Amino acid sequence: MPWFWEGLKTGVRTLRPGAVRLPSGVTPGRPTTTAVTARDRFDANICPVGALAGRDAGVAVDFDHCIHCMRCQPPKAPVHWQNDYRWAQAAAPPLPHRFQRSIHVRIVDAGDCGGCLSELRQLLGPVYSLHRYGIYVSPTPRDADVLLVVGPVTVGMRVALEETYAAMPDPKRVVAVGVCALNGGLFADSFAVMGGASRVVPVDVTVPGCPPPPLAILHALELVTGLSRETREVAES
Amino acid sequence: MNRTDAPRVGAPDAPAGREPLQMVSTSQATLPDTVRRLMAENHPLFIGLVVEHPTGSPPPHLQYVWMGPEARWLLVDVAMDGAVVPSITPTVFAADWAEREAEDLFGVNFAGHPQLGDFILHDEDWAERLAPMRMRPEPPAHGGGRDPYEPPRIVQAPGRFVMPVGPVFSGAQESVRFLLETVGEEIMHAHVRLFYKYRGLEKLMERQTPNRAVLVAERVNGMQAFAHGLAFAQAVEAVAAAVVPPRARALRTVLAEWERLRSHVGTLAGIVESTGLSVPANLLAAVEERLLQQSARYLGHRYLFGLVALGGLSRDPGDDALHALAEAGVEAVAAVQAVCHRLTFDNSFLDRLEAVGILPPPRAATLGLVGPVGRASGAPADVRCWHPYAAYDQHPVTPVIESEGDGYARFRVFRREVAASVDLIQRCAASLPAGPVQTPVPVVPGVGLAAVEAPSGALAYWVRIGSAGTVDRCHIMTPAFLNWHGLADAVRDFAFQDFPIIVSTLGLSVADADR
Structure with a gap:
């Protein structure tokens, strides 16, 4: 019984469905396909799993292989990181x-x-x-x-x-x-x-x-x- | 090459003086006597058995590794000069599984070992005598296994039967199979069948550059990724005698303690969950999720993947982030202590932990248990004190020791270590040195041996870098591999209903053992 009151006192800890802003840190983020102007600064080999590929207009990311090693995170590479989570x-x-x-x-x-x-x-x-x-x-x-x-x-x-x-x-x-x-x-x-x-x-x-x-x-x-x-x-x- | 090179150990800037590594070379015939003599002289902690098989240069060497206090290593080196090696398990019981592993993966024949055979490569999937780690360059394909596995029968009593549990469980649990021998209510013997998840990572790391292999090391056990990455990096740094900058060493200490904090909170939540008290279990789980969110917010990844780099850290989170981490840690520990304090007055909780799953100190010493599980049974081993790495020489740690060795002692150790970790994070964050966080590490051939205190105990990496600058051999000596060995003892003579509780108090990871 004391735990029951303790639980009631604690209140709701659950993220509200439909909340517009979520606490930061619910997702580690991931690199996204980015348009880069200074392409010469970009080296696709920084990606240890080959998930980055230089394209004419920028960097393409193969999400199926990206392992969030963060080796392409700015300022190491001109790749935009996005804090989304609708990945499926x-x-x-x-x-x-x-x-x-x-x-x-x-x-x-x-x-x-x-x-x-x-x-x-x-x-x-x-x-x-x-x-x-x-x-x-x-x-x-x-x-x-x-x-x-x-x-x-x-x-x-x-x-x-x-x-x-x-x-x-x-x-x-x-x-x-x-x-x-x-x-x-x-x-x-x-x-x-x-x-x-x-x-x-x-x-x-x-x-x-x-x-x-x-x-x-x-x-x-x-x-x-x-x-x-x-x-x-x-x-x- | 007649004998393998002695590994480089420890930090190159450690104070000079006593030799940190005592290497004893012996022949196969004199191995048991040598080990018996060394064990009588001092009682170091058994860490693992490395089978070195340098390319194209037989014979293979067996290198038994022990760790002692005051930054001492003991290495017994045996050049295999015959087909059958006398087992040291009758003298050092902690070496039991290490020898079984060497038999399964390297095809080393041991004489006098109590139980060999089906271990890492399960008989139903793999042909006998494959010894995949010995094969170069390409390891074998699976197949050619035989009939379903029959566990050895230990209990000989009328009405004896086996209760199989796993490998797939009803929740989000790791894959492992328990075969519990019983005649009714009490577990008389437990076979722990691990290695369903054996991923062959040591073989996989071979021929990878250290810079790539560190990513694999982090994923040996994702829940303790920073500790694994750090141990691997330290081994490579030891080979190159690289000096890590002071700021990186301080930050490594903070991050290692932050990971311990998160891991221990998760373990505490698991213990409480197993006792069926859902309110405190959920309160602790909420703290764990909050710590994960703060990890991503301040350090970039919820499980600290990608932070360790050879020669330091991959990036500097900045002083502000580290101070925020320290504050978040204080907040978390207050929440954890409030829940744990209430639990210590809860009979329904205490009845399930006290005098349950007892590993008495002498038995724990025989089994060679490490980490919080060992410390709850009076074993003082703590790599942070014995072999200070990162900045633990400037911020010494007092090991948290209990002596009862029951589930409640382990709960108390986890609980006290949570507070100690946050204390250390605060001390470190208050005096962060300035400067770079990474130094270039030249890739030079050689062998490195390094250990860290992972959240679950002593974790050591043996890394040999070849002349091509890639990993030639990596042996991962994990705390879970040592501690799973103690499960059968912990559950013996306890009822089935205690089994999940005892398993949770040991805080064991399957992935850590099934590397």
């Missing part, structure tokens, strides 16, 4: 309409370093409170509508991932969370890594980032349900 992309239509109000997700750690999983824990925590959107983490794949895969798929986790996917009922969607789950990321060349969830299960929605912040993962889940919320928030710079 869908390759499949949303789930049928009846899933809009409530979905159950299953999380599989397929070799994550801990970063993406921690962001998922934050998403479930008090500040982002995923449950208020009717999104629940399912204790069993039999009840799950969405599979969240984090980490490059290691050889050891391949079977567990395949079996989890097979155990889920149709219709279902797979979300690859983080650069590693997209294509293996920095670990892609390892002999013990399959390299991206799509090598093992069909991926429908991708959210890049290393790690993607909680709101970016939430954006991916919005694409799965097809129910877009007030999402015009821009993080303070």
Whole structure:
């Protein structure tokens, strides 16, 4: 009982949906395609993963490979960094309409370093409170509508991932969370890594980032349900 | 080359005097006796086993690494002169998993080891005797595994059965499999089956430039990225004898403590969550998220990726940001202490932690536990005191030590270290030297060995830079690898319902071990 009063006294810690201004730090930001005038100052090789490419009019960024190493952050490179978080992309239509109000997700750690999983824990925590959107983490794949895969798929986790996917009922969607789950990321060349969830299960929605912040993962889940919320928030710079 | 080079250790500007590295070369036959004699003389902390296999120059060398107080390292170097090496595990039980790893990844045969076989490369995925780390240049493909894994049967009792848990869990948890042997309510033996997430990072780093490999090091364990990056950078800096500027050393101290603060708050939140008290768990989780936001706001990344650079830091956050960090730390620690203070009067919390998951000091010493888990069992090891790096020589740390070794002792250590970290951040931020934050590090061939106190304990990197200026060999000796070894002891004879609580009080990361 004392904890109950303590909780009431603390009040609401959750970010308000639709809040126009969000606290800075909810996203690490990422480089964006930038027009540069002084192109001679720019060296695409500063990017250790080859996500930057010089184009005629500026710098193009391959988000699927960017790992936020910040080596291209100004003043090191004339690349504009943007504090947004709507990073997810869908390759499949949303789930049928009846899933809009409530979905159950299953999380599989397929070799994550801990970063993406921690962001998922934050998403479930008090500040982002995923449950208020009717999104629940399912204790069993039999009840799950969405599979969240984090980490490059290691050889050891391949079977567990395949079996989890097979155990889920149709219709279902797979979300690859983080650069590693997209294509293996920095670990892609390892002999013990399959390299991206799509090598093992069909991926429908991708959210890049290393790690993607909680709101970016939430954006991916919005694409799965097809129910877009007030999402015009821009993080303070 | 007959014997491998001795690694360079420590900071080059450390006061001259006693040799920091004691290297004892021995033959295979005399290894157990040598180790027994050395262990009788002093009781250093076992850190790891490095198998050095210089390209094209057999025989391989086994190098057992210990760490002692007063910046001392002990290295026992064995040139393999026969097919079977006598195991030192009967003398140094902490070397158990290190030898299993060397057997699995390098194909070293040990005699007298209690349990070899299926360990890192799971039998169902990989053929026997692959020894991928030994293969140059290309490691093998997977496949050729055999029937499903059968764990060794330890408990011989009527009605004995195995309760399997994992590797996929119901929440946002890391992948690991627990096989709990029982006849009913109490866990009689726990097999921890790690390495589902084995990513072959040591092999991956080979032939990468140090400047690129540091990014991989950060992602060995994303929750302790700064500690991993720092340990790797220090090892490379030791090879080149590079002197890191004073400002970078002070900032590295601040950032390392900031990461410890965030990591410990997360661990405390996990402990409280496991006891089922959702209000305090959420209060602590809110503090953790706030610390993550402040990391991104003042330092650019929520998990401090990309901040460590060879020779210092990749950029200077500026004095204002560091003072703001110190203030944010004070605020966070006040919130954490308020919750923890209330918890110490909560019977429902204390009943679940007190006298649960006990690792008595002698057992913890045998297991070679490190970090907060070791310190809760009376082991004084703290790399910040033993081998001061960054600016810890100017800002000394008093290790936080408890002696009970139960879940509550570990909770108290985490709690007290949160306060100690913020105290240190404040002291450092109050006297930041001016100047550059990075110095160029020449890439020279050689071997470097460096350790840091990661939030979860002693973390050491062994890095050999080859003549091409790339990493030839990197061995990552992580605290989780050492501490997971103690889980079976901590849970023995406790009920199933205590299991998640005991696991949470150990604050173990799977990624840290499954490198």
